[in-house]
Amino acid sequence: MFHIYCPYCDEYREEEEFHPSGQAHLRRPADPANSTDDEWGGYLFFRDNERGVHHEMWLHAVGCRKFFNMTRNSATYEIYETYKMGERPSVTAENVGDLKRQSGVQAETSGWQTVGARPESESLNEEEQA
């Protein structure tokens, strides 16, 4: 179970009260009628599928019923922070390694972060990256 800090209720609440609502910080094309199919289709249908630091929207469905943002690690399930709508995240994929070193926690800079998540043949993965 997640123990999620609701930035509006100002306290930790059980995951049961929340509903995940997908990727955060999507920007609607300013002029939909004149946007390309790529821009509009990307906005409507295509989402990042990050392994690692991910910014997502959550809804405090059984509670204050407000949407808010969360920065979470999709591999380790660690929640780095939650913040109100309209605010920017302080933890990002770029600075998360530094933050962890500061707090004295060993951070992995790359590779498979979850125990047991290593694929049977890592060479497949390396081939893909090459």
Add this chain to the structure above:
Amino acid sequence: MSNIKEFDCRPVSQEGAESPMAWTHQHHESRPAGPNPGVRIAEKAFLGHLILRGGAIVLDEAVRDVLGIALPGRPNTMTQNDAGTHSVQWLGPDEWLVIVPGGEEFELEAKLRKALGDAHFSIVNVSGGQTVLTLSGTNAREVLMKSVVYDVHPSAFPVGKGVTTVFAKATAIIRRPAEDHWELVVRRSFADYTYRWLLDAAAEYGVTQERA
């Protein structure tokens, strides 16, 4: 003044009125309470419930003027008058629940609309949609501990607190207006389920029911 048509949806006569608990009371016998019941369940039926939405500062001013109660500004808190008859509870950063004695809600709504003028706000009378159950007795907290995910220990849930949370997989507003009792604000459609869950959960301590 906002261009809103107001109408009083409360019948002139309360004769034959049924609270959301009516079906339950008609279909289920009271259980024998036993010699020393640890839990007492009662319903505060037919109260006036209003949902206020808008900015905290304008609403606070209007509520102070009209009700003489401050709008609770801190999350998950409630304020009430000394007699405990009128209360305002924080539901969200722009949403509050006002509960007043039945029959006062329409006049209150009109007064608030007048006080708020053309500010950006919304008032909805939800009196028919929900009811208030009170839970008291030495084992009331144990019953809640079995029913909600929220921490109801006095250190986490002091008098004057109120939260919306999961109650036995349904939704309920749980609040603690006084040291010796808790209130549950339940939706009409969950009322029968919630009430019977409470009876089941309280059975081991012995339970007395007071019917409206």
